[in-house]
Amino acid sequence: MGHAPSTALPRVRVERELSLRAVLTGIALGILLTPSNVYAGLRIGWSFNMSIIALLVGFAVWQSLPGRSKGRPVWTLHESNINQTVASAAASIVSGGLVAPIPAYTLLTGHQLDPLPMMAWVFSVSFLGIWIAWYLRPTLLDDHGLKFPEGMATLETLQQIYQQGHEAMMRIKVLCSAALLSGLVKWIDGFVWAIPRWAPTPVLERLTFTLDPSLMLVGFGGIIGIRVGLTLLLGAALAWGGLAPWLIEHALVVLAPNASGPQFAALVEWLLWPGVSLMVCATLTSLSVRLLQMPRQRPTELRQHKGERARMRFSLTPAAGLLLSMVLVVALQALLFGIDWWMALLSIPLAVCLAVVAARVVGATGIAPIGAIGKLSQLSFGLVAPGQVAINLMSANTAGGAAGQSTDLMNDFKVGQAIGATPHRQLIAQCIGIFIGSVVAVLVYRMLIPDPQAQLLTAQWPAPAVATWKAVAQTLTQGLGALSPALRWAIVAGSAAGMLLGALDSLLPHRAARWLPSTAALGLAFILPASISMMMGLGALLTWLVGCRWPSVTERFAITAAAGLIAGESITGVGASFWEMVRAL
Structure with missing residues (x-):
């Protein structure tokens, strides 16, 4: 998965890209897929990149409709890219702290944020990461030592579905079958008959x-x-x-x-x-x-892209976006957690530095070191403000959340670069995605975990990421x-x-x-x-x-079937929790 695709996609003329249907498809898929990552994050501490699922489902839905004209696809390549950008941004919102520092803060302080403030916080942290990625884009994408393996995997899937459409339909059938099986087992276990452990x-x-x-x-x-x-x-x-x-x-x-x-x-x-x-x-x-x-970037490479970086540096819109994200993060730290504004300001340069580190590591290895970034930021604030739980968790959350969204968008930028997509339209799609993800993820989290003190760190909800953040905060404060x-x-x-x-x-x-x-x-x-x-x-x-x-079968369908099993059970589990909540009203 870490190699570049063997056949480059042609640079087609951009006919449709940030279309209404592409955005709405990404929003719909984001609403469906975000609960899976919240559920999985609370169960096992890991989440799943939803880009490939969004590509497959969006392609299957729109290509099954009539309307081909002169051999051109109904659902364009660039619309697929916008769709997966919106959906993956929504699903990756869990990196904003929803299944780690936020619950750990509640466990240590007893203070639970209301839904609207929680949505604002998760969005602001992720919004900061998006603008950091925008400024990193020219330098990192043109560094030949950074391959961005996860982005290349998404690009390879784009190749396959637009060069071999029947392969996409086969994968969709496998995905849906696995999801139905997994959802059925979860439904039986929850409503029909408790399967013995x-x-x-x-x-x-x-x-x-x-x-x-x-x-x-x-x-x-x-x-x-x-x-x-x-x-x-x-x-x-x-x-x-x-x-x-x-x-x-x-x-x-x-x-x-x-x-x-x-x-x-x-x-x-x-x-x-x-x-x-x-x-x-x-x-x-x-x-x-x-x-x-x-490897460090060579001076010749730096000079080669000096003009583009200079143009971006003086562009007013990105500068305004970055400034707005900083103001949001600092203001919310002060308003929601009582953190002094000068201490909240310290989280901004730390978030920028650690997001750069995370983006370079992801570009080189494909592995997002979000856990390590979070711990580094906790250690940093443990030295600056020893004994203060709110600062240790929530200021550190700024760095971890910004790094998570920054790496997600960098992978999308890598795909966009290969197909000739428009970067600022991808950025808009990412912003839409994190807004939808913030709303959906917080509602799902509050529905699944109405009482964090009683429910988390139990056999049903082990929440290992919460346990990790809580343990580090306890050690640094006590x-x-x-x-x-x-x-x-x-x-x-x-x-x-x-x-x-x-x-x-x-x-x-x-x-x-x-x-x-x-x-x-x-x-x-x-x-x-x-x-x-x-x-x-x-x-x-x-x-x-x-x-x-059967190596060829595994290569074609293993990840797709696994994704179906994850989505089926998690969506059914979230639906079951929602049903129980409705019955209790």
């Missing part, structure tokens, strides 16, 4: 080793690959099969007498510390090494001295293991590094119930086995 023994059930009938988790396993899937299984065995029984035996975690069923909430309060330490140190170490290895000696040793051990694995992953040749466990998955397995890690590992293993036997 089988466990071999009561002891293993207490340690969360149960079979979770979730096809969404199987779908995520199909996307993450065999290395990450096996690492999740290894991490579950270490954390829940090895460390958890030892904690109970030595009374470091005391369970209720005669406790039955999974004891996730009691055990994760201890296990999350070594898991978070491992993830944070591994990602920061790996990010540092990758930045040191990244200090390690507030933790027990055993927990401090666990943090040291997790940090050391993370630094070692992160350095090896970046320094070793790719052939050797792929045999290392995935540090993100290893740390995540300490925070997720073992049942979730098992089902995701199962999905990865099944996909790998099918790929060994």
Whole structure:
């Protein structure tokens, strides 16, 4: 997925691009797909890029309508690009803090934002990231060392559906079939008959080793690959099969007498510390090494694009947009969280710097280091304003959210550059997308989690990203001295293991590094119930086995089928929550 497409798309004349139907299609798909990322983010801490799904569905809907003229497609190439830009921007709104720092802030302070202020905050953080990406565009897109693999994957899908339309229709059938199957299983489990969570023994059930009938988790396993899937299984065995029984035996975690069923909430309060330490140190170490290895842009390349950057620098509209986004972010930090305006101002240069880092890493590797960016910003504000939870979480949220939207738009700009799209129209589409995403995502979050204090960090809603932000904020505000000696040793051990694995992953040749466990998955397995890690590992293993036997089928349909399984269950789960809320009225 990291290679450039073999056949470049022709630079066709732009007949239709930012059309009303393209925008409305993107809005409709964004409304459908955004709940999936909110649901998945609260369940497993990961989200899914929706660009390819939006491309396939939009193409299938419009190309199935009559109206071809002189062999030209009804739904143009550039309309497809606008459609996926709007939809993916809406779905990526979760990077604005909705499934991480915002719930962590509620858990630590007891203060829950009302829906409208929450929408304004998520939108403002993402809006800042969009304008940062606009100013980064000329330099990063013309840096030949940055391939933007995720954008290239979207471009490759565009190639296939406009050169082989029947392939797109086949993928849509697979996507819809998988979504219907996954949604049906979720509906049966929620409304018809509660599917049993089988466990071999009561002891293993207490340690969360149960079979979770979730096809969404199987779908995520199909996307993450065999290395990450096996690492999740290894991490579950270490954390829940090895460390958890030892904690109970030595009374470091005391369970209720005669406790039955999974004891996730009691055990994760201890296990999350070594898991978070491992993830944070591994990602920061790996990010540092990758930045040191990244080739610098040559002076000739800088001179080559000096004119374009100069024209953008003096353009009034982008400057006004950037200024407005800064004012919004600073004002909302002061109004909503009581942060001093001068401290809120410090979040702006930090957000710009870290968004640049994130965009370059995404361009080089295809991996968005949003978790590492968030932790870097938390550490920075922990030094500047020690002991202040609001600043540590919400000012840091500015950097993480801006970086998330900046990287999403940079991938879209890369696609647009290849097909001759108009950049400012893509920017408008991105703004529309984050507005829709902010409204939909906040409403879905409030519907799913009306009581964060009682619902989050439980077996139903593990919310590992929330646990990570909360743990780092607690450590930076209270200090390690507030933790027990055993927990401090666990943090040291997790940090050391993370630094070692992160350095090896970046320094070793790719052939050797792929045999290392995935540090993100290893740390995540300490925070997720073992049942979730098992089902995701199962999905990865099944996909790998099918790929060994039928590689062409897997290459064509594995990601599409997995996306259908994710969308089907998550949309059904959100719909079920909405139905329960209506019944309670």
